[in-house]
Amino acid sequence: MPIRHDRASQDRDSDAIDASLVRALQADGRASIHELARTLGVSRDLVSRRLGALVGREGLRVVAALDPGFAGLNVLIHGLVGVDGPARPVAERIAELPDTVFVSMVSGSSPVVFESRHGDTDELHATLAAIRGIPGVRQLRVSTYDALLKEFITAASVTDVRLDRVDHDLIAVLQEDGRASYRTLADTVRLSPSSARARVRRLLDAGVIRIAAIDTGGLSRNRVAVGVGIALRGAAEPVHSYLVATPAVDLAADAHGAYDAIATIVGSTTAGVLKVIEELRALPEVGSLETWAHLDIIKEDYTRTLGRIVRP
Structure with missing residues (x-):
């Protein structure tokens, strides 16, 4: 009986952590493992393991979505x-x-x-x-x-900005993997990681895209x-x-x-x-x-x- 009780307690703890982790990723899909651990008040190793389990077993995805109005979907x-x-x-x-x-x-x-x-x-x-x-x-x-x-x-507000082909290519990658590294993004669009970071930050700050977890x-x-x-x-x-x-x-x-x-x-x-x-x-x-x-x-x-x- 004690073993069953401990396992049930562990399951409840994992469920609570998973729910909090999904919420945090809905708020900021590109938050680092360190930032997520600090938000949840747990270790980085635990966050990394639970995130891996959610993505692998539960089908969680962190992706970029374009603002409907910006995309002409009114x-x-x-x-x-x-x-x-x-x-x-x-x-x-x-x-x-x-x-x-x-x-x-x-x-x-x-x-x-x-x-x-x-x-x-x-x-x-x-x-x-x-x-x-x-x-x-x-x-x-x-x-x-x-x-x-x-x-x-969807972002709370959208600023009118003009996108070029590099922006389009960045969004296309983030659409598949919202947590893609800046090195990966930079290699895809042939920019430096710092330039890729600045581009993504501009898209996020303007509300053109929102990167969040989708179950x-x-x-x-x-x-x-x-x-x-x-x-x-x-x-x-x-x-x-x-x-x-x-x-x-x-x-x-x-x-x-x-x-x-x-x-x-x-x-x-x-x-x-x-x-x-x-x-x-x-x-x-x-x-x-x-x-x-x-x-x-x-x-x-x-x-x-x-x-x-x-x-x-």
């Missing part, structure tokens, strides 16, 4: 898909569409949710038509994001994620302020359509996520609230926004 939507029969084939077909950046199988009456980003409404309607044409799709409920209030993969391996035992659709009955500002200020909220968007606001709440336990949901329900401005638990993330690839600028 139409962002969230969709819930009603399905007749098994949901996985539908989710996988939606994930194949080039404009979808997030696809997940969830609990509830609409077992598939997705996000997509488009250059204009013609692209949006083409994607929606393609989804409606997938066998098994029964219903589609769509909300358009009027504004992204909070998103870990492409889906959900793990230390990550609970619940989506929330909110219908308002009062002013939006108090609800927006709560969503932006709450650390457990990964995504928050002002929207119109099926919902007035949409958020994703994450945590290492269901109790922590439930606490945020209950606090939302207690806000006088919240008229109704619908939730869906993410059960299997099929696609999470925000780097696709880079394609229209860098790649053919």
Whole structure:
């Protein structure tokens, strides 16, 4: 029994460290091992081992994503898909569409949710038509994001800057590996490491790109994620302020359509996520609230926004 207890304690400790490590990498994907160790209050060796395990076994990626507006993607939507029969084939077909950046199988009456980003409404309607044409799709409920209030993969603000081919080449490398060394970046674009560093810093400071961790391996035992659709009955500002200020909220968007606001709440336990949901329900401005638990993330690839600028 003591051995089992010790192993359970070690698992809990590893889960807590992993969750904190992912959070730190979402805040700064290029933070050094030394900086991550200092932030987490653990040894550099432990951070290195846990990061290696997350990347190798859990499918964690640290990548650069281009700001949607900078990439000309001004139409962002969230969709819930009603399905007749098994949901996985539908989710996988939606994930194949080039404009979808997030696809997940969830609990509830609409077992598939997705996000997509488009250059204009013609692209949006083409994607929606393609989804409606997938066998098994029964219903589609769509909300358009009027504004992204909070998103870990998008910078808070963007400065208007002009990119050249060297910038494009740097972003293309960072899209694959956001933690690529400055020596690797320099060799790719034929600059000195100091010049590559300055270029990357300029892109980050301008908000053109954000480098952050994405759990492409889906959900793990230390990550609970619940989506929330909110219908308002009062002013939006108090609800927006709560969503932006709450650390457990990964995504928050002002929207119109099926919902007035949409958020994703994450945590290492269901109790922590439930606490945020209950606090939302207690806000006088919240008229109704619908939730869906993410059960299997099929696609999470925000780097696709880079394609229209860098790649053919």
